[in-house]
Amino acid sequence: MAWQFDNERPIYTQLLEQIRFLIISGLYPAGSKLPSVRDLASEASVNPNTMQRALAELERSGLIYSQRTSGRFVTEDGVLIKQMKESIGKEKILTFLHEMEQLGYTAADSVVLVEKVVEEEIR
């Protein structure tokens, strides 16, 4: 199935985010080998050049590295992955808090509500 993209932003940026997500969430574990550019592009139904650009950006960020003959690998640096995970997590929380603010909740109220929901979920 083709990955979905929204229209206002470049596709390579969205590819970048999607792959980063796959890495952080552990679907592409640390140290593992990534599929080839063509295979990834084919899976996502995007142009291989666009996928290449996304991967180049990820390489620059240190999240993946390439070995000349063997292809591309996810970094073994667990700390880096964890840091990324945290920073993305923080982003999502900030977005959440902003939206809750628009509903009328203060940050503290939001936290209380979160705990309540988590409790209900466990039961």
Place this chain on the structure above:
Amino acid sequence: MLGKLLKKDFSSTCRFFIPLLGGYTVAAVLGKILFEIVLSQSQVPYNSTFFDGITIFSIFYLIICIVYLIACYVMTSVFIVYDFYKTMVSDHGYLTHTLPVKTSTLIWSKTLMSAFWHILVNLIIGLSFLLLFVGHLKDVPVMDIFYSFVHAIDFKLNSYSFYTVVNGILELFNGPLMFFACIAIGQLWKNHRIMGAVLSYIGMYVLIQIISTIVLVITGNSSIFTGYMIYATLFSLITTVLFFLVTNYILSNKLNLE
């Protein structure tokens, strides 16, 4: 490449000619059988009603065969033109003209195929006549006929019969190429292309008749037939080359498939 094109054109034209010629062959064989029956019946003068019936039937059959024979000639030319039109200037042209071959090679293939089928049709029809003689060779003075035939023709270089043969061969190429050139000329218009082809055929036919007549008048007086024949052959050769060049130029440079 020409070989591959010939193979392609052969297999697509076969679909038409095999039934046509196959049917004719069957009709000829049946005709032969009928002929033998009629012949044998005429030796033994009894069972006259059966004999009358067979004779009447065989006359009808002969008429049908003659019609079929004429149809073979006509349909051969018609089909060749139709095939050229279909593969060169209609939708199939999108395949034909994107094959990695020169336009001239395409035209050559069509022309050679036309010559082939015309020769084959003539051969089969000729054989169907000879078929009648099979089993009766002792009754017919074949060798005598053959020798007097050869003597009458007097096949030498620069003789009437020589030019007849040369013209016959030229006609195998001139005939289709004239049609092809007219189809090509018809393509120069955006609409009513078939009308354009028909009109240019009529126009060309008239023009050729006029020029031929002029040539005949000019050269006919000098010596008897052979003088005229040289010019007629030359004229035929020139028009054949011209038709090829026109067709090639238009289909290479002015092609505009719909």
Place this chain on the structure above:
Amino acid sequence: MNTILEYSHVTKQFGSMHALYDVNFTIEPGHIIGLLGPNGSGKTTMIKLACGLLVPTSGSLTVCGEPVGPGSKARISYLPDKNYLSEWMKVSRIIDLFHDFYDNFDRNKSYEMLKRLNINPEQKLKTLSKGTREKVQLILVMSRNADLYLLDEPIGGVDPAARDYILQTILTNYNENGSILISTHLISDVEQVLDQIIFLKNGSISLQSSVDDIRENHQKSVDELFREVFQC
């Protein structure tokens, strides 16, 4: 690496009407390019010129450095927007035909693709449905290892599932040494597969850009920009 296709001041006139006017552009290897424009903008004319089905009124075209001719036709794999194959032929027969004429035709690949789509090669073309016939035509084109693929409306008359298959096939056949030009007006379906686009308006190129640049510079997709540019 050689430029695959180059248009240099190409004009094509039909009578007094200009189908293309002073078109200049090049296609480098390794790209999938969208040729986008409304009906009648000259897309098919551009493609036919590259295939040798039309001759320019002025200007010149080169394919891999050579002028258009039998040599360039061997390098180009063209998918027209119509039924251009003899209906009475069996699929296997047409494969044999392509194998005969094109050195770069991969017969095994074509049979593989047919198998995957459950198309029986012994069927005659006229017995196939429209969608299946279009898939067969695409398979023939994509089974060639060409330098340039010219696809004229490849996803036009097919259902969404077939569209996905066609786009997947295009991606699978992509190689860095060749390029694919897709002419279409179904932009949103095709956009993510393209890396470059050309907008053709009334016979002239009004925009030539990469897909990502358009999104960055205009904050909209190519499809949305197209609707703006070509508003009726």
